Structures are given as structure tokens and as C-alpha cells.
Amino acid sequence: MFLKPIAAKLLAKKVSKSVDAWSKRPVETQEKVFKDLISSAVSTHFGKDHDFKGIKSHEDFIERVHVRDYEGLRPYVDMIINGDKDILWPGKPLYFAKTSGTTSGVKYIPITELSIQAQVEASRNAILLYINETGNTKFVNGKMIFLQGSPELSEKNGINVGRLSGISAHYVPKYLQKNRLPSWETNCIEDWETKVNAIIEETLDENMTVIAGIPSWVQMYFEKLKEKTSKQVGDIFKNFNLFIYGGVNYEPYRAKFEKLIGRKVDSIELYPASEGFFAFQDKQNERGMLLLLNSGIFYEFIKADDFFTENPKRIALKNVEIGVNYVMIISTNAGLWAYNLGDTVEFTSTSPY
Template sequence: MGLKSFLSRPLAAYTVRQYQQWTRQPELAQQRILQTLVRQGRATAFGRDHGLGGVRNAQEFQQRVPVRDYEGLSPYFDRVKQGESSVLWPGQPLYLAKTSGTTSGTKYIPITKDSIGNHINGAKDALLHYVHASGKPQFLDGKLMFLSGSPELEEVGGIKTGRLSGISNHHVPAYLRRNQLPSYPTNIIEDWEQKLDRVVDETLDQPMTLISGIPPWVQMYFDRITQRTGRPVGEVFPAFQLFVYGGVNFEPYRRKLLESIGRTVDTVELFPASEGFFAFQDEPHNPGMLLLADAGIYYEFIPAEQFYEPNPPRLTLAEVELDRNYALVVSSNAGLWGYSVGDTVRFVSLRPHRVVVTGRIKHFLSAFGEHVIGEEVEQTLREALQQFPEAEVVEFTVAPRVSEAETEPSRHEWLVEFARPPQDLAAFAAALDAGLRRRNVYYDDLLAGNILAPLLLTPLPAGAFQRYMRSQGKLGGQNKVPRLSNDRALAGGLLSVG
């Protein structure tokens, strides 16, 4: 056992004890955070505009601070980008995290000196919880690969700006930096496929122990490794122990990724976003992620089915229930106030509070009133793959197909890229339809009433999703394919490049 893994054990035990202090009463931690945020935010431009000086509790906060998304807060974000100080939080941000928006183009999310620790400590503490729970710190002595965006930063309004993963790269602790791959010159390559080849070059003969990244892009890395060597990843990297991932639901990718590895490895799920590091899997075999209720973020939860009502309820952590979908709203020491992140979560335990990510509030399919969410289609696909074990899926998305003629019924279209197709495509499509009907009563009613016909399954050629993402300038990095759409834009793009 090396020095790093040896020293990690007492540090992991200490970290877990620190977490246990607030996980017993997370509601109190949330109350303290709200008080701190209001006290520090009242002298900002936003604080003056919204009377934060008069806020004494959660109810008064909700009365004065409405829920907004990026577009709603854009007048304040624009002032920050122009270099103005104390707009949303005292002083200027340390960084602006640059991310792609669905309706606003590029978004610039502030990261302040008070909030940077949330991002860095969240990832570090996730690994320390794994060490404590598993008793397996040996990965810290090998090479650690973080498949991320470029760490090269530009300046906007005098503020360093870049992708969150690139910003975080600058804060990797010194004691881990010499273990870290890929190298800086490789990491700053913008062309994803060129970068991927260089990453393979640098890692192929290294003792890789931890690999981290968004599952579909890690799969591309694994495929290149196997193409080069003719062997599964687990043989190429015999010390590979831990796969750390976040950003998308792992389940649709689990089978192919594990097949690529060729043996079992441990996994840890994270819930990071440009707006904050919200949760991590604190127990290796528990699918729920511990919500970080004492990390500078105040959470509110809107029942997903009520999100678009004029005045939906905004629940505190003390008011949430198990097994209900909530839209996530945050206020934080990054200067976000009543900010709708766009993700939906479901609580799987309340003592402590653990969540799973169920989708995006804007990514649902309700062209016919069915309001299908991402979690439902992902669970449906996973169930169908269990029924057809010969099948393997690379990527998929679901779109409406609205009839323009009486002879062609309206229906859902599943566009699926198979690594290995099922032997019976029609039976596979029927299994998908049956699974979704069980999970969504509105979809079931539409089919029972002959308003919708059974779904159309459209297999796509190999590489269709990669070609589409390349055509949009979104190949690699932190970019993700939406599971659901309410229009044909994504479906049309995939079919045109297929």
C-alpha cells in the first residue's frame, strides 16, 4: 500500500464523521445556509432589488424571490459578464462556467470564492466516502484519468471563463496532480476525436486505476482502447478499480460499458452541474445519492407536475416526500437566487436525504398530453433489454410523430442506435410499448383510446449519434443527447446524418 492510500483511510473516516454531524439534522443546516445567503446577498444589486434585508424565513424568501431560469436572471448575469461588481454576490466571481443552453445559447454561470469549494470538495468527499465504505483506497496509488473539457480558460469581463470540468481541473489537489491523466497539452485539444486518440496514446501503457467521465464519451474511449489492442479494457488496465461518472443516467450504458471492461469494477455516481455540486453516491451499493445540504446551497423542490402552474408550491427539504418527482431550485453562494436548474430528482430516502436524477424538466414528451419523462423511457428500455439479452444499445432518443394524413397514425418514434440489434425488432418494439404503458397511465389511455398507435422503432446506422453531435459542434466534453423531445428537430437531424 502506497503513502497516499495509507493516509486516505484516517482522512476518509474523519470526513464521514463530519458529514454525519449535519446529516442527522439537514433541515437545520438548510436554515443556517438560507440565513447566511440572505445576510451576504442583501448588499448586492439583486439583494437591493428584492429586499433581501427584510427576509427572516423561508416563507418571506419565497415571497420576495421568484423562481427563474437562466433567461429570467439574464439581466443580472449580463451585468456580471460586463465586469460589474456585487451584482449577485459580493465582489466579482472567480470564474464563469460556460455551458450550452437549450434556449439561451451559451450560458455563463458564476463561481465565486465562496462556492468553488462546493465543486472541489464534493468530488473529493465522494472518493473519501468510497474509501471509507469499501476499504479499498489502492486506486489512489495508480493513474487517475478525468475525461473532461479543456482546462484552457478565456476571459469575459475580466473573469476567467471555461467549462466547469476545465475549471475544476485547475483545482486538482497537488498530491494527486502527478497521478492525473491526460496531460495538459492533450487536455486542451478542442477537436474531440483528435483528443481521444492522444488520450489513448498517453494512457495505454499506464497503470490506470480510476477512470472518470460522462458514460457515452467514456465508451468511445473504451472502444478506441479495444480497437488498438484487441483486448477488453479490464485486461489492458489490470489495476482499473473505480469508474466515476455523472451527467447522465448510467443504466442505459451500463451493460455495454461493463462488457467493454470485461470484468466487474466499482462505480461511484456524482451529481455535478455548473450551478453546483449537489449530491454523490455515498454508499457503493446504494443507488441513491446523498444530497449535500451543508455546502452553501439552499434547496427548494417543486412537484414536477405543478412546475408550469402560475404559483407552484416551493417545498423545503423538510417538506419533501419519497418517490415523487421534483424540479430542483437552488439559491447559493455563487449568487444564484431561486434558480431553476432544469433537473428533476426523486427522493429514495429521507434519513439521510438521498436522490436519484430522473430527467430534465424541459425534456419531456407531451405532444399528445402524455407527459412522459426521461426516467420512464430509460427504465422501459432497461426492462426491454433484460427481455432481449442479445440486444445492446449505444444511444437513443424519443420524439413525437404527428400524423398529417388519416392513413398514418400519430405515435411515438424511438430512434435507437444498436450495437447489437434484437433478433425480433417488432417484439422488441412491443416490449417498449408495454413497458411505457405500465409506467405512464396517460400514454396507456391514449393507446387504449386509439388516439395514438403503438410506437415506431427506427434503428439508426452505427455512428449516427456521433455524426449528429459532430454536425452540431457538440461531440465529446460535457454534451449530452436529450432523451425526449416535443418536436422533430433532433429526430430529423439524426435521420439526415444517418
């Protein structure tokens, strides 16, 4: 019974030391990621088109690879969809994360073995750093629910296609399988309202300790629980003590959630996307999230105020300033290069970033 909490604390300490090591050497860490990305993709179609062989510095990269959004990347993605390999990254991606865009319609974001491993590791590390900071392992032996999309996948030319949350469902560690809800069958229900009702039936009498998901999804779950029981969530699940969320700004939901839960619950904010897992909250009492510098993503930044000027300046991490709104540009081990995913960020600290 006590093995899991002890093991979790030991692993948390180890992971915390590892994160501490690279977060204290941010510039060197990002320089290594940059070099590894370029050298790995030098023989790809994109690498040849953009003379990756000649890239020795960030300045060389800026000169050869212009910032692009999905539309700019689409010709290369279409090649992969058509069955070609070694296009954006060596070989073929394991998955396409299917997303809906306002300007590009359906997007197919490549996910490689390396990038999905980084996603899974980041999710795990966020929880482990929380354990290391707080010492709280009460939730480890309880039931955990991750509200997510269907894990059922389709296929395009031998590449599995699905929503990121559904793809992630295939990577729940074995040691969490017994604790994890909902069941696979319930998770595969497509209609969201039907799915939430089924989740309520499965979880209502369980010892729920961790609840995770996009706030809008979790809100619906909480509201239906209250509607069914006339109780606050904190009274239904007496041992619920950790809420994990991401995907959208939580502030508009905060007051509503506090009312629905009825008591204080620790929380961890995540910053995942189909394009990569970028940051997670590493301190309970500090604003902001820790930028993940060692996860196969090289970051560039453009001041948001300058973004639509003729030749906006792209800067590396070492040159960012606190309190400035930046458009975040990423290059990744899934084959996204100088990619603008449409997000803006602001640094609250540069030690660590």
C-alpha cells in the same frame, strides 16, 4: 509507497464523520445555509432589488424572490459581464462556466471562490466516503484519468470563462498531480477525437486504476482502446477498479460498459453541474445519492406535476416525500437565487436525504 493509502484512510474517516454530522441534522443544516446566503447577499444589487433585509424566513423569501431560469437571471449576469460588481454575490465571480442551452443559447453561469471550493470538496469527499465504506485504497498509488474539457480559459472583462470540467482541471490537488493523466498538453486539445487518440497513447502502458468522466466520453475512450488492442478494458488495465461518472443518466450505458470492461468494477455516481455540485453516491449497495446540504446551496422543491400551474407550491427539504418527482430549485453562494436549472429529482430516502 504505503503512505498515501494510510493517509487516505485517516482522512476518509474524518470526512465521513463530518458528513455524518450534517446529514443527521438536515433541517438545521439547510436553515443555516439559507441564513448565511441571505445575510451574505443583503447588500448586493439583487439583494436590494428583492429586499433581502426583510427576509427572516423561507416564507419571506418565497414572497420576495420568484422562481426564475437563466433568462430571468440574464439582466443581472449581463451587468457582471459588463464589469459591475456586487450584483448577485459580493464582489465579482472568479469564473463564468460557459454552457449551451436549448432555449437561452450560450449561458454564463457565475462561479465564486466559495462555489468552486465546494465543487472541489464534493469531488474529493465522494472518493473519501467510498474509501471509508469499502476500505479499498488499491487505486491510490495508480494512475487516474479524468476525461474533461480543455482547461484553457478565455476572458470577459477580467473574469475567466470556460467549461466547468476545464475549470475544475485547475484545482487538482498537488498530491494527485503525479498520478493524474492526461498531460496538460493533451488536455488542451480541442478536437475530441484527436484528444481521445492522444489520451490512448499516453495511458495504454500505464497502471490505470481510476477512470472518470461523462459516460459518453468514457465510452468513446473504451471503444478506441478495444479497437486498438482487441482487448477488454479490464484486461488492458489489470488494476482498474474504480469508475467515477456523472452528468447524465448512466442506465442506458450500463450494459455497454460492462461488456467493454469485461469484469466488475466499483463505481461512484456524481451529480455535478455548472450551477453547483448537488449530490454523490455514498453507498455502494444502495440506490440514490446523498444530497449535499452543507455546500452553500439552499434547496427548494416543486412537484413536477404542479410546476406549470398558476402558483405552484415551493417547499423546503423537510417537506419532501419519497417517490415524488420534484423540480429542484436552488439558491447558491455563486449568486443564483430561486433558480430553476431544469432538473427533476426523486427522493429514495429522507434519512438521510
